[in-house]
Every structure is written in structure tokens, then in C-alpha cells.
Amino acid sequence: MGEQREASASAAAVAHSSNMQRVKVYRLRDGGKWDDQGTGHVAVDYIEGSKEPGLTVLDEEDNETLLVHNITSEDIYRKQEETIISWRDPEAATELALSFQEAAGCSYIWDNICDIQRNLQFSNLGGLEVGPRPASEHLEASRVLHSHDESFRSVNGELRELPPVDLSNLPLILKTILEGGITDQMRVAELITQDRDFFPKLLDIFRMCEDLENLDDLHMIFKLVRGIILLNSPSIFDKIFSDEFILDIIGALEYDPEVAKVQKHRIFLKDHVVFKEAIPIKNISVVSRIHQTYRIGYLKDVILPRILDDATLASLNTMIHTNNAAVISLLKDDACFIQDLFSRMRSPNISMESKRELVLFLHEFCTLSKSLPLVQQLRLFRDLSGEGVFEIVSDVLQSQDRKIVSAGTDIVILFLNQDPNLLRSYIVQQEGNSLLGLLVKGMVTDFGEQMHCQFLEILRILMDSFTMSGAHRDVIIEIFYERHLDYLVDVIASSCPSRSATRTSPNSALVGGNTEVHRIKPEILLNVCELLCFCVVHHPYRIKCNFLMNNAIEKILTMTRRSEKFLVVAAVRFMRTIISRNDEHLIRHVVKFNLLKPIIDAFVENGDRYNMLQSGVLELLEHIRKENLKPLVIYVTESFSDQLMKFEHFGSIQAFKLKYQQYLESADMKLSASVPDMRKKAEGRGLEKEEEDYFNERFSKAD
Structure with a gap:
């Protein structure tokens, strides 16, 4: 009986081992489909006729060789899910895959x-000798590595301690870090954190290898440091980015085996990176966090961007965010x-470089x-407002230095995004050349393409009727319309050619016979027009007046004479915004002063070219x-029917003409319906006169 049980157990073990290593071999065809090469059993052993270790798959039916592959140190192998190992075979120049019957195999x-x-990869296992070892030692080394690994684990497989840190x-250590599961990695991070001597010893080894120019070991230390970083442990990060270790850690990361030349990160950080203090910071903790934040960013963005x-x-971004919050909170x-900062910025003796x-x-x-x-953000911005930050910004916006003007507009946008009423309150209390005036002037000043949009965004937020409340609402709008709206309209008018000028040479024309056309960038005029459209929507009554x-609409429509098509389209969009208000007074104004003429003229001049101008005008008529x-239907048809006749192949033009005819038919029907009524009234009046004459005659005979 005992012999039978042993035989049964032995057979079961053999069957289990066979199932563990049972695989299907697949090869990727040119068409992108996987081709089944057969089913067999895989083994890792020395390849026959060679001293190199490799993978061998024998067919389970006839023991024919399905696959022979030399295992390489290159990073070509991928484990997918639980039962697939795939790689690109450099010799066969194709993708291969093994699909296992069991995950354990x-x-x-x-x-x-x-x-x-x-x-x-590691040529020095078990000693300090340098140089390649015979391939016959690789499998034996694997067994030694396993036995060493087991000696640092408890009975239940939990990692008890790390091997001593020596070469x-x-x-x-690298194997333990890279190949362990999540539990092992968490345990490794814990052990590294608890061992005060881990990093000092590791970095001592690094410095020794660097002095000896031992590239093989330096490459291994690079992989080890990289693996430690990828453990993603905050406690390890605190040590790595400390002043004590950071430069040596960066030094270890200079020896990337996949990069041909040794990097020079430490030289760059020491010789080229300078910490500038615009104002002295006395808090040592703040300075330390600033340095640490820079190092984290440098490692993240320069040293390891493709590896992380x-x-x-x-986690690194979180550290940067936390450090920034701590620095700002302490300051x-x-x-x-804060008082010293603003005092220095107000000083009349400050140099331009210091001010910058x-x-x-x-x-x-x-x-x-x-x-x-x-909550802390809002409190900080209120404190800065109380200290006079808007006075500083007003001074900055008058500078000729584009960089600090850009910084000034960024500061304003930050305040507006936080609480627009802080800036509105300041503008309301100002007199004379206000910050609002500087913002309007900045919008038409050529500071660069990005700056145009910044000024536009600031003015939009400032005058957004949906976010305004309280006493500031009417005052801000009143200031803008009384002091600045006419200026913006005149900027457009003075930048466009007169009717007599050609549209291809706008910069040589005269406006109104007196004012020369200003050389203002078309992008600026486009933003001004966008702001005016915004005002039409948000302040309909005030802008209507x-x-x-002031006949401002006619001035704005002079943009249709510009050679830039996108400005002509902007003028069409402005008129569309005006008409969309459905305001009776504005519509009468458009008809009375023939304000759609420049729009129709531009449409006709555009011809059959299919573009935004054509689409914009057709949509306006629709x-x-x-x-x-x-x-407007009657006005357009009766005024421009001859010009629009050649565009009647457009459905919009046909429908527009039909609408006009419907109006005429409706008017004729009303007119014809009123004629019989007039006749009846006339006949009625005739009968009344005859009756009156009859009775007058009777009364006269009686007399």
C-alpha cells in the first residue's frame, strides 16, 4: 500500500510539473496576427552545442523542437497578465510569445x-573581481542568488532584513527591490528607512567606484538608486532630497547604462544654478524647502523623465505642491x-534691475x-490688496519692460480669479489716471500676441455683469463708458481706411480727412471688437445709449474696409451681435443710417469664395x-436686391426674398380688405344725406 501511495504521489508531482511548464508557442505574422506554432513543454537550460543558457520548447507529441532562444541581458521580455511571456527576438526579427497553461509555471x-x-549584467557576484564570467556560471549564480535571498526571509516568506550594504x-539588494511584489516593496522601503546607515554606506560605495572609474558597478548603483526611487516612499524621498545626500544621489544617476556619455548634472547644479534672492529670506526652513523643491523638479524633469x-x-508633484504651500504660508x-517687500518696490531709489x-x-x-x-488664498490676497499691491501693479503697467508688464497682468488675473471685487473696489476709489485706464491703454499697445489676450480677459472679468454685485456694479460700468469706450471706438476708426482709399493699402489712408491711419496690429483691433461685442451682450442699455x-456703429463697421479677412468677419460678427438684441431703437438706427451697406458690400466683393465671411453674412440674413x-427684411431687400441677385442660388437668399414677398402679399391683402369698408361707409354717408334732405323737404312744405 505504501509503495502504491508513493507511486501515486510521484505521478501526481510529475503531472503537476508537466502542466506548469506546458505552453503554446506563438509567432507574430506580418499581418499583425499571432500564428500558433504548436504546444509543448518549456525548460530553461543550456542550449545544446552552446554554453549559453536559454529557453527550449519541445513538442508534447513527438519531442520536436518548437523553439530555441538564447536569453539575453537586454530588456526585451514582457510578462503580460499571469500566463504570457512575450519578447521580440532580435535574431528572428519577430515577436514571440509563450502562453502557459498555469500561472505558476x-x-x-x-x-x-x-x-x-x-x-x-552583474559580473562580480560573490566577490570583487571585475570582468565577464563564463556563461556556464550563470545558472549556478542564479541558484546562489536564490539561496542568499532565502536567508533574509522568515519562515512565512516575509523579508526580515536587507542584506548588508557592501559591493x-x-x-x-537590487533583486530584492526590483522583483518583489507590492508587499515586499513596502517592506523594503520600511527597512531602508529604518536603517540609518543604508544611504551613507551606499554612497560611500558609489564614491569609491567613481574614484576607481568602475563603470560596471556604477551602472549597477544607478539601477539600484533608480529602483529605490521607484519604491515611491515619502520617507525615502525625505532622505534622498536632504542636503546631506542629494548631490551624491544625483551623481549616482549620472551613470545611466543606456546613455553613451556620463551626464554632468552635479557640475551644472554647482556652477550654473544660482539662487537669487530678490529680497533676503531670513527663515532657514523656507530657504531649505526652496532648494529641495528645485532639486525635486530637476530630478523629475531632467534626470529621470522617461523612467518615472x-x-x-x-508623489514628486505632491512634494513640490506641499513645499510651495509651506513656503508661501511661512512667508x-x-x-x-511683506511690508519690506512693498517698501522696497515703492522706493524711488530702486534700480531697474532690482525692481524687475x-x-x-x-x-x-x-x-x-x-x-x-x-480660505488662506483669499485671506492672503486681501492682505496684499490692503498693503497696496494694485498701486505696485499700476506702476508696473507703465513700464517699457515687456516681461514685467506680463508679470503685472498675470498678477491682476490671479486677483480677478480669486475675488474680482478687490480690484473693482480699488478702481472705484481711484481718481485721475486710473488702473482701468492703464488696462484699456495696454489693450491697444503692442506688448506681444499673448499680452493682447491677457488685457482682453482682464477687462471682460472686470465688467462681467453676471459676477458684479453691490455698489461697484454701476460705478465700474459708468467709468468705462464715460472715459474709455469712445477711445476704443476711435482706435478702430483711426486704424481703418476711408471709403476713398483702397483696401489693399490701409496704412496710407486718412479717416475723416484729418486723422492718419494708426499702425495698430490687426490682432489688437480684433480683440477690441471682441470686447465691444461682450459689452453689447452684458450692458445692452448703457451701450445702446x-x-x-455717438454714431459708434458706423465707426466700428469701417473694419469692413480692412484687407484682413478676419477683421471683416469680426465686423460682421459685431453687427450680428447688435441685431441679435432685437432692440427696436437699434434696428431703426441701422435702417435710418444704412448700416448694413458695408456688410453687403464686403459680401458682394467676396464673390463666390466659400469662407467665413460668406458664411457669416448668410447666417446674419438667416x-x-x-x-x-x-x-430689416424690407430694408435689405429694397436697398440691396440688385447686388444680391447673383447670389440667389443660395437657399438663404431665396428664403429671404420669399419672406419679403410674404410681407408684400400680406400688405396687399390688408389694403384690399379695407376698400369695401370704405365704400360701405361712403354709401352709408350718402343714405344719411338723402334721408336728411327728404325730412328737410317735408318740414319745409309743412311750413
């Missing part, structure tokens, strides 16, 4: 491949620091404040028809 072969790769144990995984990248709580540095510092300070909680009294704006 896949893991067993994968571990063997990783061990052999490690041994191919001979670095491959084992998403989780580690997110904002220092009342003397202070403005850029203030800009970065406000930008990094977004790291704070919302201005337009009716809107007039659909909204049943009778005065």
Missing part, C-alpha cells in the same frame, strides 16, 4: 529569465517680510499661493428672416 520561468538576466551584496512611472511622478505669516527682480518675485509669490487652501448718440425682423 509562467511565474517560475519568468523568475528564471530574470535571474539569468541579472547574472548576465558584493548590491546585486542581491505615473505613481512616482504624482505670508511674516508681516515684516522684485516684480518677478511678487509674481511667483502670487502664483505659488494657489498651493494654499482656498452710447451707440445712438437670423433676420427667422426672427421675423420686418423692418
Whole structure:
């Protein structure tokens, strides 16, 4: 009986081992489909006729060889899901894959491949000798590595301790870090954190190898440091980025085996990176965090950008965010620091270079404040407003230095995004040349393409009726319309050619016979027109009064004479915005002063070219028809029917003409219906007269 049980157990073990290593072999065809090469059993062993270790797959039916592959140290192998190992075979120049029957068999072969790769890479296992070892030692080295690994684990497989940090144990430490599961990696991170001597010893080995110019070991240390970083442990990051270790850590990361030349990160950081203090920071903790934040960013963006995984990248970004919040919090709580900053910026004796540095510092300070909680952000911006930040910004916007003007507009946008009423309150209290005037002037000044949009965005937020409340609402709008709207309209008018000028030479024309056309960039005129459209939507009553009294619409429509098509389209869009208000007074104004003529002229001149101008005008006419704006339908048809006749192949033009005819038919029907009524009234009046004459005659005879 005992012999039968042993035989049964032995047979079961053989069957299990056979199932573990049972695989299907697949090869990727040119068409992108996987071709089944057969089913067999895989083994890791020395390839026949060679001293190199490799993978061999024998057919399960006839023991024919299905696959022979030399295992290489190159990073070509991929483990997919639980039962597939794939790679690109450099000799066959194709993709190969093994699909295992059992996940345990896949893991067993994968571990063997990783061990052999490690041994191919590390030539100094078990001693300090340098140089390649015979391939026959690789499999034996794998077994030694396994036995060493097991000696540091408890009975239940939990990692008890790390191997001692010395050169001979670095491959084992690297294997423990790279090949362990999530639990092992968390345990490794914990052990590294608890061992105070881990990093000092590791970096001592690094310095020794660097002095000896031992590139093989330096490459291994690079992989070890990279693996430690990818453990993604905050406690390890605190040590790595400390002043004590960071330069040596960066030094270890200079020896990337995949990069042909040794990098020079430490030389760059020492010789070229200079910490500039626009204003002295006395708090040592703040300075330390600033340095640490820079180092984290440098490692993340320069040294390891292609290596970091998403989780580690997110952790490093979190550290940067936390450091920024801590720096801003410590600085904002220092009342003397803020006061000293503003005092220096107001000083009449400050040099332009110092002023520039202070403005850029203030800009970065406000930008990094977004790291704070919302309540603290709002409190900080209110404190800065109380200290006079808008006075500083007003002075900055008058500078000729584009960089600090850009910084000034960024600061304003940050305040508007936080609480627009802070800036509105300041503008309301100002007299004379206000900050609002500087913003309007900045919008038509050539500071660069990005700056045009910044000024436009600022003015939009300032005058957004949906976010205005309280006493500021009417005052801000009143200031803008009384002092600045006419200026913007005149900028457009003075930048466009007169009717007599050709549209191809706008810069040589005269406007109104007196004012020369200003050389203002078309992009600026486009933004001004966008702002005016915004005002039409948000302040319909106030802008209507201005337009009716100052003939501003006609001035704005002079943009149709510009040679730039996008400005002509902007003028069409402006008229579309005006008409979309369905305001009776504005519609009468358009008809009375023939304001659609420049739009129709531009449309006719464009001809049959299919572009935004054609689409914009057709959509405008379609809107007039659909909204049943009778005065405009009649005005357009009776004024421009001859010009539009050649565009009757467009459905919009046909429908527009039909709407006009419907109006005429409706008017004729009303007229014809009123004629019989008039006759009846006339006949009635005739009968009344005859009756009156009859009775008058009777009364006269009686007399």
C-alpha cells in the first residue's frame, strides 16, 4: 500500500510539473496576427552545442523542437497578465510569445529569465573581481542568488532584513527591490528607512567606484538608486532630497547604462544654478524647502523623465505642491517680510534691475499661493490688496519692460480669479489716471500676441455683469463708458481706411480727412471688437445709449474696409451681435443710417469664395428672416436686391426674398380688405344725406 501511495504521489508531482511548464508557442505574422506554432513543454537550460543558457520548447507529441532562444541581458521580455511571456527576438526579427497553461509555471520561468538576466549584467557576484564570467556560471549564480535571498526571509516568506550594504551584496539588494511584489516593496522601503546607515554606506560605495572609474558597478548603483526611487516612499524621498545626500544621489544617476556619455548634472547644479534672492529670506526652513523643491523638479524633469512611472511622478508633484504651500504660508505669516517687500518696490531709489527682480518675485509669490487652501488664498490676497499691491501693479503697467508688464497682468488675473471685487473696489476709489485706464491703454499697445489676450480677459472679468454685485456694479460700468469706450471706438476708426482709399493699402489712408491711419496690429483691433461685442451682450442699455448718440456703429463697421479677412468677419460678427438684441431703437438706427451697406458690400466683393465671411453674412440674413425682423427684411431687400441677385442660388437668399414677398402679399391683402369698408361707409354717408334732405323737404312744405 505504501509503495502504491508513493507511486501515486510521484505521478501526481510529475503531472503537476508537466502542466506548469506546458505552453503554446506563438509567432507574430506580418499581418499583425499571432500564428500558433504548436504546444509543448518549456525548460530553461543550456542550449545544446552552446554554453549559453536559454529557453527550449519541445513538442508534447513527438519531442520536436518548437523553439530555441538564447536569453539575453537586454530588456526585451514582457510578462503580460499571469500566463504570457512575450519578447521580440532580435535574431528572428519577430515577436514571440509563450502562453502557459498555469500561472505558476509562467511565474517560475519568468523568475528564471530574470535571474539569468541579472547574472548576465552583474559580473562580480560573490566577490570583487571585475570582468565577464563564463556563461556556464550563470545558472549556478542564479541558484546562489536564490539561496542568499532565502536567508533574509522568515519562515512565512516575509523579508526580515536587507542584506548588508557592501559591493558584493548590491546585486542581491537590487533583486530584492526590483522583483518583489507590492508587499515586499513596502517592506523594503520600511527597512531602508529604518536603517540609518543604508544611504551613507551606499554612497560611500558609489564614491569609491567613481574614484576607481568602475563603470560596471556604477551602472549597477544607478539601477539600484533608480529602483529605490521607484519604491515611491515619502520617507525615502525625505532622505534622498536632504542636503546631506542629494548631490551624491544625483551623481549616482549620472551613470545611466543606456546613455553613451556620463551626464554632468552635479557640475551644472554647482556652477550654473544660482539662487537669487530678490529680497533676503531670513527663515532657514523656507530657504531649505526652496532648494529641495528645485532639486525635486530637476530630478523629475531632467534626470529621470522617461523612467518615472505615473505613481512616482504624482508623489514628486505632491512634494513640490506641499513645499510651495509651506513656503508661501511661512512667508505670508511674516508681516515684516511683506511690508519690506512693498517698501522696497515703492522706493524711488530702486534700480531697474532690482525692481524687475522684485516684480518677478511678487509674481511667483502670487502664483505659488494657489498651493494654499482656498480660505488662506483669499485671506492672503486681501492682505496684499490692503498693503497696496494694485498701486505696485499700476506702476508696473507703465513700464517699457515687456516681461514685467506680463508679470503685472498675470498678477491682476490671479486677483480677478480669486475675488474680482478687490480690484473693482480699488478702481472705484481711484481718481485721475486710473488702473482701468492703464488696462484699456495696454489693450491697444503692442506688448506681444499673448499680452493682447491677457488685457482682453482682464477687462471682460472686470465688467462681467453676471459676477458684479453691490455698489461697484454701476460705478465700474459708468467709468468705462464715460472715459474709455469712445477711445476704443476711435482706435478702430483711426486704424481703418476711408471709403476713398483702397483696401489693399490701409496704412496710407486718412479717416475723416484729418486723422492718419494708426499702425495698430490687426490682432489688437480684433480683440477690441471682441470686447465691444461682450459689452453689447452684458450692458445692452448703457451701450445702446452710447451707440445712438455717438454714431459708434458706423465707426466700428469701417473694419469692413480692412484687407484682413478676419477683421471683416469680426465686423460682421459685431453687427450680428447688435441685431441679435432685437432692440427696436437699434434696428431703426441701422435702417435710418444704412448700416448694413458695408456688410453687403464686403459680401458682394467676396464673390463666390466659400469662407467665413460668406458664411457669416448668410447666417446674419438667416437670423433676420427667422426672427421675423420686418423692418430689416424690407430694408435689405429694397436697398440691396440688385447686388444680391447673383447670389440667389443660395437657399438663404431665396428664403429671404420669399419672406419679403410674404410681407408684400400680406400688405396687399390688408389694403384690399379695407376698400369695401370704405365704400360701405361712403354709401352709408350718402343714405344719411338723402334721408336728411327728404325730412328737410317735408318740414319745409309743412311750413
